[in-house]
Amino acid sequence: MLEQIHSALWGVPTLVLFMGIGLWFSAKTRFFQIWKFTYWMKNTFGTLLKPMAKGEGEIKPFQALTGALAACMGTGNIVGVATAIVLGGPGAIFWMWLSSIFGMMLSYAENTLGIKYRYKTADGQYMGGGMVILARGLGMKKLGMAWCVLLVMSSFGVGNMTQSNSAAAALEESFGFAPAAVGIALAALAAAVSLGGVKRLAQVSEWLIPILSAAFFVGCIAVIIGNHTAALGAFAAIFRGAKSPAAMRWGIARGVFSNEAGLGTSPLIHACAQCKYPEEQGMWGIAEVFVDTTVMCAVTGFAILCSGAYGGDGTRTGAVLCGDAFALMFGEGGRIFVTISLCFYAFATLIGWGQYGKQGAKYLFGKKGEVPYLALFTVGIFLGSIIKLETVWLAADIMNALMAFPNLLALVLLRKEALGVGEGRGG
Numbered sequence: 001m002l003e004q005i006h007s008a009l010w011g012v013p014t015l016v017l018f019m020g021i022g023l024w025f026s027a028k029t030r031f032f033q034i035w036k037f038t039y040w041m042k043n044t045f046g047t048l049l050k051p052m053a054k055g056e057g058e059i060k061p062f063q064a065l066t067g068a069l070a071a072c073m074g075t076g077n078i079v080g081v082a083t084a085i086v087l088g089g090p091g092a093i094f095w096m097w098l099s100s101i102f103g104m105m106l107s108y109a110e111n112t113l114g115i116k117y118r119y120k121t122a123d124g125q126y127m128g129g130g131m132v133i134l135a136r137g138l139g140m141k142k143l144g145m146a147w148c149v150l151l152v153m154s155s156f157g158v159g160n161m162t163q164s165n166s167a168a169a170a171l172e173e174s175f176g177f178a179p180a181a182v183g184i185a186l187a188a189l190a191a192a193v194s195l196g197g198v199k200r201l202a203q204v205s206e207w208l209i210p211i212l213s214a215a216f217f218v219g220c221i222a223v224i225i226g227n228h229t230a231a232l233g234a235f236a237a238i239f240r241g242a243k244s245p246a247a248m249r250w251g252i253a254r255g256v257f258s259n260e261a262g263l264g265t266s267p268l269i270h271a272c273a274q275c276k277y278p279e280e281q282g283m284w285g286i287a288e289v290f291v292d293t294t295v296m297c298a299v300t301g302f303a304i305l306c307s308g309a310y311g312g313d314g315t316r317t318g319a320v321l322c323g324d325a326f327a328l329m330f331g332e333g334g335r336i337f338v339t340i341s342l343c344f345y346a347f348a349t350l351i352g353w354g355q356y357g358k359q360g361a362k363y364l365f366g367k368k369g370e371v372p373y374l375a376l377f378t379v380g381i382f383l384g385s386i387i388k389l390e391t392v393w394l395a396a397d398i399m400n401a402l403m404a405f406p407n408l409l410a411l412v413l414l415r416k417e418a419l420g421v422g423e424g425r426g427g
Helices: 002-009 012-028 037-042 045-049 061-072 079-088 092-116 130-137 141-155 157-175 179-194 197-226 228-241 245-259 278-307 318-330 332-365 367-386 390-413
Strands: none
Touching (some): 002 390, 012 092, 012 245, 037 045, 037 278, 045 061, 061 197, 061 278, 061 332, 079 092, 079 245, 092 130, 092 245, 092 278, 092 390, 130 141, 141 157, 141 332, 141 390, 157 179, 157 367, 157 390, 179 197, 179 367, 197 278, 197 318, 197 332, 228 278, 245 278, 278 318, 332 367
């Protein structure tokens, strides 16, 4: 039953909806993410090189970016990319690229709205996210509450048990670590970060995400350079295979799952950023999708294809396939590198989604809901490390789809407010 519901919710119509709205927003802003590339780069990463006037908010814009990346740059950046190639062929990478280009404007829109409709809670902290956009932007408070319930439930799947399970399985295979011990360690570390709120998440993610991304990026580039003679063939396979329906299906699906653009989750953290204008944080939303999918997922896929690890028979998939690609270049040390990267990615997602879920619990029950939620979230991390999770994966994906529909509705209905750059206010 769950598999049938999953197939229906994440079938071609839903993926076309994501791509269609992303294309519409791109056209409406005259493809701002492409033609104004230097502009939004200057107003995001370029601001790191000079003093920046502070606006209202709890954390720096870059910290909001790394916090949101912590949530979305999970095992999908390794497992998801390899799975897309196995199920959809090399052409899936083309569709991941395309979904990221259109997803940039979905992320811009929802994070612009996240700033416009954020508010301070009684304890002086900012509240944003899909539920706030629905409640304050459209006056649909009940739908916002329903979205928030789905967020909290989903946090125990995609952002909790599935991540600890992947990390525990990888460490058991590579080093023989007991899954229960891995679960306890991850639960303790995640709890230590989560109890500190968005500011502690920002402090940890500010150094974790750049170091992790840079290390894995350099590793992928080394594999590509080491197999440069296969580069043209890999490119040809990507574009030749793009016409396959399976490539489109799995490339778009894995792209959406990777960057989460359109789900309404990233504004939960971006809404806490210090900024003077909503459009400023919208551009950081573009940067988020660019880093996560346009760059990181693409180089992972290209490294797999260049290395010769992909045989097309489907016998090697997920982290195993990515490990094969690195092992062919660096020996078993390469496989260990992938295992360690996978574990850090999983931890990043745990602390990012822990903050998402805590925000949701706070919205539903007030500040008194935070500690009980974190207690359950911590237990979930441990349970995820020791049990099989096929059903949890399916349930989490279903809840994500149910979150996406009302959020996309809000983006469409509030498009005039969301797409400031298309009206000359941002660019």
